[in-house]
Amino acid sequence: MKLFKTSITVFFLLIVSNVFAQNEVYNPEADAMKDIQTAIKEASKTNKHVFVKVGGNWCSWCKLYAKFSHNDAEISKIMEDEYETVLVNWSKENKNKKAMEYLGYPNRFGYPVFVILDGSGKVLHIQNSAYLESGKGYDKNKVLMFLKGWTVKALDPANYN
Template sequence: MKRIALILLIAIATVGASSAQEKKEAVHIYNPQANARADIDGAVAKAKKEGKHVFLQIGGNWCSWCIAFHKMVDNTPELKQFINDNYEVVLVNYSPENKNEAVLASLNYPQRFGFPVFVILDGNGKLLHTQNSAYLETDEKDANGKKKTGHSVKAVTDFLKNWTPKAVDPETYKQQKAK
């Protein structure tokens, strides 16, 4: 009996050890130790110099929607290129380790919309827009007719197109009116 118990104990320990090894590696998209204020200030300075705006993606490694959004951008070359051409991007962490409360307060508390939440700043650091990402979710259905989880590439692209420096420049519209 002792022998069977010992074999059973070893089997359980072996299964537990292999399960621990099979666990997914933690996601490290957001950096809880990052100095969000310094990162934003650097992005604003670079955006001003390059004629871009700043796109803040606020969320955390704990947030499945934040991770899904980040992967969607990485896996959509046209969207990724559009963002790189028009925005300086800063990922602002929100987690128990670092809620970046002072930074988020200076941005009028965008976390009120949940995560991820997107903030657009101009090249002077002026807040232009805060976007609740729920409005950018996909309407696509899976094979069973159930709504898919994730954001719509088209909705995200349209949103970002509306906040480029050209889109918010009054001269853009004065020129159109003259034609």
């Protein structure tokens, strides 16, 4: 009976963690440029940067990053406090060519790839997510260093005088 209860608990936890990661779904039918422009407007109003995640539902590393970032309170807080987030789908159904051009063809680095935009829409940085990996997952310290290094505050020269 104890083994049965343990098995049920483990099964439930696996379901919950997978559902949590499924909250982040790339939509092949979404208008990526419209979503980016909306995020830029919001970032401009809220003094944040835009964090663009380019990937697809087919991408295991995209799903892994979603689960990793949503399940970590510190990373989730930085994302909420410092960035407006946009998911840009790249798949055989929709390669979002206009968005890829606008973002500087970040897909050259593989998937997922992260692009940081300022409140005016200027591309500040394209991050190859492979540099944030460690083993079969993502390295929390590397991800935090990356996220903290591209905030509005981090790029403000007044903080260094």
